[in-house]
Structures are given as structure tokens and as C-alpha cells.
Amino acid sequence: MMNPMANASSEPHILCADLVRIFTADGVEVQALQGLNLRVDPGEMVAVVGASGSGKSTLLTILSGLDTATAGVARVAGHDLLAMGSRERVAYQRHTVGFVWQQTSRNLLPYLTAAENVALAMNVAGTLRGAARAARVDELLELLDVGAERDRRPGELSGGQQQRVAIAVALANSPLVLLADEPTGELDEATSVAVLEAMRGVNDELGVTTLIVTHDPAVSGHVRRTVQIRDGRTSTEVLRSTRVDEHGEEQHVAEEFAVLDRVGRLQLPHDFMQTLELRDRVRLALEPDHVGVWPGHEGRADVPAATVPPAPAAPTASPDAPAAPSPARPAAAAAPRRPRHVAEPEAAASGPAASGPAPEQEEER
Ligand SMILES: Nc1ncnc2c1ncn2[C@@H]1O[C@H](COP(=O)(O)OP(=O)(O)OP(=O)(O)O)[C@@H](O)[C@H]1O
Numbered sequence: 001m002m003n004p005m006a007n008a009s010s011e012p013h014i015l016c017a018d019l020v021r022i023f024t025a026d027g028v029e030v031q032a033l034q035g036l037n038l039r040v041d042p043g044e045m046v047a048v049v050g051a052s053g054s055g056k057s058t059l060l061t062i063l064s065g066l067d068t069a070t071a072g073v074a075r076v077a078g079h080d081l082l083a084m085g086s087r088e089r090v091a092y093q094r095h096t097v098g099f100v101w102q103q104t105s106r107n108l109l110p111y112l113t114a115a116e117n118v119a120l121a122m123n124v125a126g127t128l129r130g131a132a133r134a135a136r137v138d139e140l141l142e143l144l145d146v147g148a149e150r151d152r153r154p155g156e157l158s159g160g161q162q163q164r165v166a167i168a169v170a171l172a173n174s175p176l177v178l179l180a181d182e183p184t185g186e187l188d189e190a191t192s193v194a195v196l197e198a199m200r201g202v203n204d205e206l207g208v209t210t211l212i213v214t215h216d217p218a219v220s221g222h223v224r225r226t227v228q229i230r231d232g233r234t235s236t237e238v239l240r241s242t243r244v245d246e247h248g249e250e251q252h253v254a255e256e257f258a259v260l261d262r263v264g265r266l267q268l269p270h271d272f273m274q275t276l277e278l279r280d281r282v283r284l285a286l287e288p289d290h291v292g293v294w295p296g297h298e299g300r301a302d303v304p305a306a307t308v309p310p311a312p313a314a315p316t317a318s319p320d321a322p323a324a325p326s327p328a329r330p331a332a333a334a335a336p337r338r339p340r341h342v343a344e345p346e347a348a349a350s351g352p353a354a355s356g357p358a359p360e361q362e363e364e365r
Pocket residue numbers: 023024025030031032050051052053054055056057058059215
């Protein structure tokens with residue numbers, strides 16, 4: 001199984017850095033993406049989850065080449081999506097990425113059979129012909145477990161079968177990246193699970209980099225990495241892995257991390273901010289193995305500060321249950337300690353963790 005961190009130094013298949021998309025409607029600006037950062041390495045399968053209006057569809061529309069970002073970086077498999085001309089865009093959509101949308105009508109033509117829908121995608125892109133094309137169609141439909149439905153039209157298929165055929169269509173031209181927008185949005189729970197497992201099978205079998213955008217938190221259970229979008233930014237990530245414990249038993253472990261961008265910005269979880277009444281500005285302190293964050297005003301004195309440790313958190317005790325974001329546990333475990341006020345509090349309070357004061361500039365109060 002692919003370790004999501006394994007390719008950290010190679011060129012990612014999806015790279016978004018400080019991505020911004022501003023819509024203007026009736027003179028009012030809406031910032032759908034507000035400096036989003038995302039990296040997906042070749043062969044990874046990642047879910048992007050978030051509440052309604054958080055910017056998921058906007059992100060996917062940009063990655064699919066149907067919309068262009070206002071600013072920032074968006075690169076997919078070597079294509080610069082902000083600089084792409086119309087000819088490159090067409091080639092990109094035909095050969096580099098495959099899409100699965102929520103609505104069947106957007107994925108499949110109703111008057112063609114399953115096999116004809118897959119073959120049409122190859123025809124449009126001009127890939128494979130004759131017997132090679134027919135063999136590829138059958139191979140894909142078999143892979144998605146809808147080989148027996150090859151001669152049926154979408155109206156004669158169940159919702160789950162339609163989405164499996166849609167995945168086969170998306171894979172027809174051997175894309176490097178598969179993008180799916182709420183692929184289980186119109187399916188019941190059991191069918192959703194089957195479709196997600198089919199996508200995972202495709203990811204394992206073909207190694208196609210897969211990004212699923214959804215509001216459904218249950219999707220997280222089917223991928224090794226889930227990225228949470230909040231207010232147009234990636235805020236936290238959950239990584240899932242399997243480990244063997246000291247008794248030789250397999251444990252499914254989920255660890256949650258805050259996302260840190262290139263210049264040291266991170267979003268503190270809402271509940272941390274509420275618990276410590278953090279607002280406007282905070283005090284920071286660089287400790288030997290973590291960064292401390294304290295209210296910059298008269299915050300609650302009865303609770304210890306949030307801390308941001310550099311190392312991944314320990315595995316969760318209960319299998320497959322996401323841990324609280326890493327910063328929470330050291331905070332709870334750490335003895336309440338006084339914030340280390342800096343000589344010039346205003347300067348420290350305004351800077352990010354990365355530019356916080358060096359220890360020798362600090363003084364204990
Ligand atoms: N074409 C547009 N014009 C103006 N505002 C838009 C446009 N598209 C999206 N928005 C706004 O951008 C924000 C993000 O929308 P987006 O559709 O990306 O969210 P989402 O997370 O996909 O939500 P949902 O799960 O409800 O589809 C919302 O505030 C939305 O109203």
C-alpha cells in the first residue's frame with residue numbers, strides 16, 4: 001500500500017499553493033478559495049471534505065480545467081492551470097484528467113450503452129482503435145465489475161452501476177489523475193460503500209492519482225488521507241494507516257494534523273479557539289519541541305494553552321477513530337504553564353510562529 005508521505009520530495013500530481021478564486025456577482029465579491037494549499041502525490045487517493053459553501057466544487061472545477069483561479073498556483077501532472085491556453089486545456093481534459101460527477105446525466109449519454117459510452121470517450125480523444133479499443137472497453141468494465149452490463153443503457157442500470165460505468169468512462173484514456181465530485185451523492189449508503197471501494201480498487205490496480213470531493217464525512221473511511229476544507233482553505237488532514245501492535249494484531253490508526261503552509265500559517269480548530277477564547281491575536285513561544293499559543297488578551301486562566309508539537313501525534317487508542325487534532329492532546333497532557341512573555345509583546349503577537357522570538361530574546365515573567 002502506498003504511503004502518502006513516501007513521495008514527499010517528488011513532483012506532486014496535484015499542487016495548489018495560495019490558490020484564490022474570487023467570484024463577483026451583482027458587484028459583491030465572494031472569495032470561494034482564500035489561499036488554499038494542497039499537495040497530492042502520484043498514486044495517492046485523497047478525499048477533500050467540507051461543509052456546504054466551503055469551496056470544494058470551486059476547487060474541483062479549477063482542477064478539471066473548467067474554471068480558472070484568480071491567483072495562486074494550481075499545477076496538475078506538469079500542467080500550469082493558470083497559464084494553460086485553450087489547446088492545452090482540451091488535451092489536458094482528454095488525456096491527463098478523468099472526471100466523475102455526481103449527476104449521471106453529466107457522466108453518461110442516455111442513448112448509448114455502457115460499452116458505447118466508454119468507447120465514445122476514446123473516440124473523442126482519438127485513443128486506440130478497432131480491436132484494441134474494444135478490448136480496453138471490456139477490460140475497464142470488468143475492472144469496475146459491470147462487464148455483464150456492457151450492452152445496457154444508463155436507464156437500465158442501478159445508480160451504483162451507473163457510477164461504475166462513469167468511472168470506466170473517466171479512465172478510458174488512461175488519465176494520470178481521476179477527479180470525482182460527490183460521486184456517491186445520489187446513492188444510498190450500501191451502494192456508496194461499493195462505489196468507493198471500486199474507486200479504491202482502481203487506485204490500487206492502476207495507480208491513478210484520485211481526488212474525491214465530498215460533503216460526506218463517511219468517505220474518509222475509504223481513503224488513507226482526508227483533507228478538510230474550511231472557508232476556502234485546507235485546515236486539517238487525517239491520515240489513516242495500519243500498524244501491527246505489540247501483540248501482533250493489526251490496528252487501524254487515524255491521526256489528525258493541522259495543515260501548515262509554506263510561510264507558517266495554520267488554522268487553529270474552532271473548538272480550540274472557543275475553549276481558550278482565542279481571538280484577534282495570540283502569544284507564541286518557541287519551546288524545544290513545540291510551539292505554544294496563548295490568548296493575547298485576558299483569556300481563560302483556568303485552562304492550559306494550546307500547543308503545536310512538531311512531531312506527529314501518537315496513535316489513537318480506539319481503532320479507526322480519528323484522534324483529536326494533534327495540538328489538543330499535548331495541551332491536555334502538558335502541565336499548565338505560564339506563557340513566556342516576550343520583551344516586546346506587540347511585535348511577537350503580530351508575527352506567525354515561524355517568525356516568533358528566539359528563546360534568547362525572551363524573558364520569563
Ligand atoms: N459562480 C459563482 N458565482 C458566485 N459565487 C459563487 C459561484 N460559485 C460558487 N460561489 C460561492 O463560492 C463559495 C464556495 O462555493 P462551492 O460551490 O465551491 O462550495 P462547496 O463546498 O462545493 O458547497 P456545496 O457542498 O454546497 O456544493 C460559496 O459561497 C458559493 O456561494
